[in-house]
Amino acid sequence: MLTRRKFFIGLGAVVASGLSSISYAFGIEPFRMRVKRHAVTPAGWKDGPRLRVALIADLHACEPWMNLERVAYVVETANALKPDITLLLGDYEARHKYVRALVPAKSWAAALARLEAPLGVHAILGNHDWWDDRQAQVRGKGPVFGRRALEAAGIPVYENDVVRLQKDGRPFWLAGLADQIALAPKGVRDRRRFIGLDDLAGTLAKVTDDAPVLLMAHEPDIFPRVPARVALTVSGHTHGGQLRMLGYSPVVPSRYGNRYAYGHIAEQREGDAAARHLVVSGGLGCSIIPMRLGVPPEIVLLDLAPTPTS
Numbered sequence: 001m002l003t004r005r006k007f008f009i010g011l012g013a014v015v016a017s018g019l020s021s022i023s024y025a026f027g028i029e030p031f032r033m034r035v036k037r038h039a040v041t042p043a044g045w046k047d048g049p050r051l052r053v054a055l056i057a058d059l060h061a062c063e064p065w066m067n068l069e070r071v072a073y074v075v076e077t078a079n080a081l082k083p084d085i086t087l088l089l090g091d092y093e094a095r096h097k098y099v100r101a102l103v104p105a106k107s108w109a110a111a112l113a114r115l116e117a118p119l120g121v122h123a124i125l126g127n128h129d130w131w132d133d134r135q136a137q138v139r140g141k142g143p144v145f146g147r148r149a150l151e152a153a154g155i156p157v158y159e160n161d162v163v164r165l166q167k168d169g170r171p172f173w174l175a176g177l178a179d180q181i182a183l184a185p186k187g188v189r190d191r192r193r194f195i196g197l198d199d200l201a202g203t204l205a206k207v208t209d210d211a212p213v214l215l216m217a218h219e220p221d222i223f224p225r226v227p228a229r230v231a232l233t234v235s236g237h238t239h240g241g242q243l244r245m246l247g248y249s250p251v252v253p254s255r256y257g258n259r260y261a262y263g264h265i266a267e268q269r270e271g272d273a274a275a276r277h278l279v280v281s282g283g284l285g286c287s288i289i290p291m292r293l294g295v296p297p298e299i300v301l302l303d304l305a306p307t308p309t310s
Helices: 004-027 068-080 105-112 127-131 134-139 145-152 200-204 220-225
Strands: 034-040 051-056 085-088 121-123 161-167 170-176 213-216 230-235 263-267 276-280 298-304
Touching: 034 263, 034 276, 051 068, 068 105, 068 298, 105 145, 121 170, 127 134, 161 200, 170 200, 220 230, 220 276, 230 298
Parallel strands: 034 298, 051 085, 085 121, 170 213, 213 230, 230 276
Antiparallel strands: 051 298, 161 170, 263 276
């Protein structure tokens, strides 16, 4: 029988559990970090090399959530994984109302310049790199200060551009899109009215042979339009929803909701001979509110390999 005393004891336990979860989400999980591993064997990579890829997404550098000491730890951890190539997937800036102090672009870029990989470190930009540059918003064009900082630190930035790379005698193309919601007209809150600078067709037109393509796109929303010519798309932006319970995120900054919120997604589309592949990183920093629960900050390590032949 549920007595008044038992009811209030139970209610107190629920409240205490809720407060404990909130405290953890604000004070502990945002400061954790893990390495999330995926083994991906896309059909479109059949002629590509075995490739170890480190993905660093959504730093959102700021005090105290992602200060320079934490950025340095991210770099140290990524280097210890011995990747063949390291990809930076955008959103290096953070200016939400909980930020206690900004980390200058020159400083976080200099820290990222210490990343090491035989095939190099390559970057794209995210929406916050555009939104937080007021002058670029007024001009309606770049380069944003994040791009200038990365390039000054020796890290190439791709906005609708490609580069041909090679490992073990096997070539592949690395392509990077410009941001899909880069320009935010004054007062606009509806993401459907944001202006994208991405040019998927124009970017892939720069691929001049049959070597497989690895595509960097900050927002995963581009994925339904990515052709089978691309073996793998890698993205950030969603932070896995920042709050994720039992594989579900209540709020995801994507028009597709949880469909592309987090992790390795393989979709078989009508007319396709094989699935198309997307990997979405949960990222490292926080946006809007410095809170994470069920999706701790992460570096993603991809082991990308050709499909085994029977």
